[in-house]
Amino acid sequence: MxxxxxxxxxxxxxxxxxxxxxxxxxxxxxxxxxxxxxxxxxxxxxxxxxxxxxISYKPFVYIMMNKPAGVISATEDSHHKTVIDLLNNKYRTYDVFPVGRLDIDTEGLILLTNDGILSHNLLSPKKHVDKKYYVKIAKPLSENDVKTLENGIKLGENFVTKKAKIEVISKDSHENGNNQVYITISEGKFHQVKRMFKAVNNEVLYLKRITMGNLLLDQNLKLGEYRELTEEELDKLKF
Structure with a gap:
């Protein structure tokens, strides 16, 4: 080298x-x-x-970030702040990139790395890596809604979602009547979670990713904060 x-x-x-x-x-x-x-x-x-x-050589870095709303999952953009813009100078020479993406108004866990192989494995449809989201929706889900979402739902002409998991947190939320659920999916199509709830005549009011595979968002990280993964966390992501 x-x-x-x-x-x-x-x-x-x-x-x-x-x-x-x-x-x-x-x-x-x-x-x-x-x-x-x-x-x-x-x-x-x-x-x-x-x-x-x-100098201890470290070819790869792995960063967990709690992405805030208003920031896009990209390396550069002329109109919006990116997740890379949130990093300090310590990481600017590593050419890190976000693994997958979160919508601009979605908060939560995003992984940044320069390890292309790990990124490919986490995003490959063949690996079926689960992503879990906390969701606030406009109205409670019926039992039929839950079954529809969990069993797969048609989004567009050529895409049917794989089986999902819905966990209802509270059917009687006091926050303006909003319901709160967790949804776990293994895909990451454009606006997928929002489109899934829209397909059962509901609306996503707030969305936050809390897990990716076996990696759990550190609850001590405030919005916009980040840290490198521990060895134990990294081992959980490797295939």
Whole structure:
């Protein structure tokens, strides 16, 4: 691996910043100061230091975020703030991206990473990764509504949802008569949850994703906050 790429991927700085750091002789490889970022190093064997501190190479990062409404699940956008915009400079050299998407007005769990293989596995229809949402809807569901949603519902000409799971939290909510439910689905079609409830003549008033696979949203994360996954959490996501 090229030294400049190693340094950028280790969070030392952008490629431009790394170039300046190298010029100032702040990087050593096996005890020798190096100014040329084009040289190749062995990230597993060579000892790379920045200002005499050993750099521990970390090729991938995995970030759990509690996405707020008004922020889009994209890497860049000219009109709206993105989930990437919420990250601090520590992660800007890793080229992370959101795994899947949440609608702009949907809150909750979203995973950010630069690990393409993990992202593919979590999003692949063949893997059937469950996503659980907390939903506030305009009116209580009837038993028939629940059965319809759980057994699969036709959305559009060529799409029938897979079996879902509905958990009714309260049929007698005091919040303007709104009902509250959890819905678990294994797909992620455009506006799918909203469209499913619309198909049973209901309306989603609030939507928040709380799980993705075995990963549970950290309740200590406030809207817009994030943290890296623990090793235990990451192990739960791997196939």
């Amino acid at each position: 090229r030294l400049d790429k190693f340094l950028a991927n280790s969070g030392i700085g952008t490629r431009k910043e790394v170039k300046e750091i190298l010029k100032k002789k702040k990087i050593s490889v096996n005890g020798i100061f190096v100014k040329d970022g084009k040289i190749h190093i062995d990230e597993k064997k060579d000892v790379i230091k920045y200002e005499n501190e050993v």
